[in-house]
Amino acid sequence: MPAKPESFLPLKPHWFHVLLSLDGQEQHGYGIMQEVLERTGGKVRLWPATLYGTLKRLMDEDLIEESGARPAPEQDDARRRYYRLTRLGRRVLAAESERLEDLVRVIHAKRGARERRAES
Secondary structure, three states: OOOHHHOOOOOOHHHHHHHHOOOOOEEHHHHHHHHHHHHHHOOOOOOHEEEHHHHHHHHHHHOOEOOOOOOOOHHHOOOEEEEEEOHHHHHHHHHHHHHHHHHHHHHHHHHHHHHHHHOO
């Protein structure tokens, strides 16, 4: 029986960041590390051991797969392995994104109610 996306939630933060890096593009490990670092303003750093352990676990769970596509030879390094989301990985990323958006709405609603009480 195929896994349900909800069975992976809540995602470990580094799993979420890797899946988000692969949303809409294939990427190699170093590219994922750099994108996460840039996207989070340096707040999240995936060290190589963490990143490659995470990539292995995500592949074992069928959330990502190795891609056979390669960039042009002059832009490629034969040692690099490229990864992409699987169908399940896209569904898990969407479910986790929705869960986080709901959480943010709850936070804003709570803060808004507190601010309205403070004003009255």
